[in-house]
Amino acid sequence: xxxRPAAAFAxxxxxxxxxxxxxxxxxxxxxxxxxxxxxxxxARTGAGYVVITNTGETDDRLLAARADFPRVEVHEIVEVDxxxxxxxLESGLVIPAGETVTLQPGGSHVxxxxxxxxFEVGDEIPITLVFEQAGEIEVMFNVEARAGAEExxxxxxxxxxxxxxxxxxxxxxTEVSQ
Amino acid sequence: xIKLASSFAAFTLAAAxxxxxxxxxxxxxxxxxxxxxxxxxxxxxxxxxxxxxxDVITGPTLVYFGYTFCPDVCPLDAARxxxxxxxxxxxxxxxxxxVFITIDPARDTVEIMRDFADVMHEDMIGLTGTDEQVKxxxxxxxxxxxxxxSGDEFYLVDHSSFTYLMLPEIGFVExxxxxxxxxxxxxxxxxxxxxx
Numbered sequence: 001x002x003x004r005p006a007a008a009f010a011x012x013x014x015x016x017x018x019x020x021x022x023x024x025x026x027x028x029x030x031x032x033x034x035x036x037x038x039x040x041x042x043a044r045t046g047a048g049y050v051v052i053t054n055t056g057e058t059d060d061r062l063l064a065a066r067a068d069f070p071r072v073e074v075h076e077i078v079e080v081d082x083x084x085x086x087x088x089l090e091s092g093l094v095i096p097a098g099e100t101v102t103l104q105p106g107g108s109h110v111x112x113x114x115x116x117x118x119f120e121v122g123d124e125i126p127i128t129l130v131f132e133q134a135g136e137i138e139v140m141f142n143v144e145a146r147a148g149a150e151e152x153x154x155x156x157x158x159x160x161x162x163x164x165x166x167x168x169x170x171x172x173x174t175e176v177s178q
Numbered sequence: 179x180i181k182l183a184s185s186f187a188a189f190t191l192a193a194a195x196x197x198x199x200x201x202x203x204x205x206x207x208x209x210x211x212x213x214x215x216x217x218x219x220x221x222x223x224x225x226x227x228x229x230x231x232x233d234v235i236t237g238p239t240l241v242y243f244g245y246t247f248c249p250d251v252c253p254l255d256a257a258r259x260x261x262x263x264x265x266x267x268x269x270x271x272x273x274x275x276x277v278f279i280t281i282d283p284a285r286d287t288v289e290i291m292r293d294f295a296d297v298m299h300e301d302m303i304g305l306t307g308t309d310e311q312v313k314x315x316x317x318x319x320x321x322x323x324x325x326x327x328s329g330d331e332f333y334l335v336d337h338s339s340f341t342y343l344m345l346p347e348i349g350f351v352e353x354x355x356x357x358x359x360x361x362x363x364x365x366x367x368x369x370x371x372x373x374x
Contacts, residue, residue: 037253040290040297042294043293043294044246045246045249075250077250079356082339083336083339084336084337084339084356085334085336106254106356109250114331114332146253147257148257148264148360
């Protein structure tokens with residue numbers, strides 16, 4: 001189930017994106033800014049991202065995630081020679097003692113499969129995160145707009161001036177295979 | 179992201195000597211055999227019409243191969259390309275078209291490709307086709323993909339994540355990796371367009 005707050009709240013949330021950052025505590029773990037991106041109308045998958053900090057002295061492990069979708073898995077992106085492969089982390093994702101692990105685009109994510117409705121900006125998706133040591137907690141993943149996608153207003157984005165004179169490809173990777 | 183060394187040689191880009199008179203010499207990040215990437219394709223656009231490369235690549239085009247069931251890298255790259263097109267427009271290079279070609283035609287119908295492309299960018303063209311059409315297009319671009327058929331609807335597909343900068347008449351001139359930023363793609367693309 002997706003919670004869809006009243007439109008007025010959603011509109012306010014759009015105007016104050018920083019307000020969408022939110023935090024939970026579970027034992028030694030701090031779970032910060034769970035979020036997902038808005039999807040196309042016919043999308044069948046979504047990805048959940050979150051920042052997890054282990055303030056304790058014992059390693060923990062994100063074993064699994066549960067949510068109201070036909071399949072939910074913790075995934076890691078593995079890149080082999082520019083081929084992207086999503087791997088189900090069947091033994092979980094280690095959250096080392098004293099460290100912060102960020103589930104972020106291009107890295108790892110909670111993959112939500114079999115969506116019956118698209119994610120819209122302002123939606124809140126409840127997902128239960130299951131940890132080996134700290135136990136489990138249900139957190140709300142806030143749906144946000146994706147930079148670059150159509151919902152986004154580019155006018156205030158700071159992407160710097162495009163200065164072609166300063167182009168320097170010398171640092172670019174050029175390991176093109178023979 | 180974890181990077182591993184391996185030998186997916188089948189899709190790697192073959193190097194070739196630079197042409198003596200290379201108008202894009204100052205732009206190239208690497209010397210790639212332009213003649214070996216791209217070429218004719220026949221696919222189905224987001225209206226259901228069969229289109230060829232000549233119908234699609236009518237101006238500078240950023241071509242990406244991916245699939246919409248992919249929740250992470252593909253929308254990340256597609257949105258990056260969309261943002262790069264917007265940056266280019268702001269810098270005076272209108273009319274660069276982002277194209278997303280599915281390598282998962284079994285699930286990516288015309289409607290799904292249309293929805294995905296529309297969400298990413300108003301000018302994005304989403305292309306699907308038969309297995310044979312997609313295979314031929316991916317082969318032409320040296321794009322690699324391999325589905326993990328799990329017997330259910332939730333299978334995943336490994337795929338290369340290059341974006342190819344194509345120019346009409348000229349063909350392939352540059353590629354971008356998944357890790358490149360929208361700024362990097364826009365700046366490099368602008369260099370080629372300025373050199374035309």
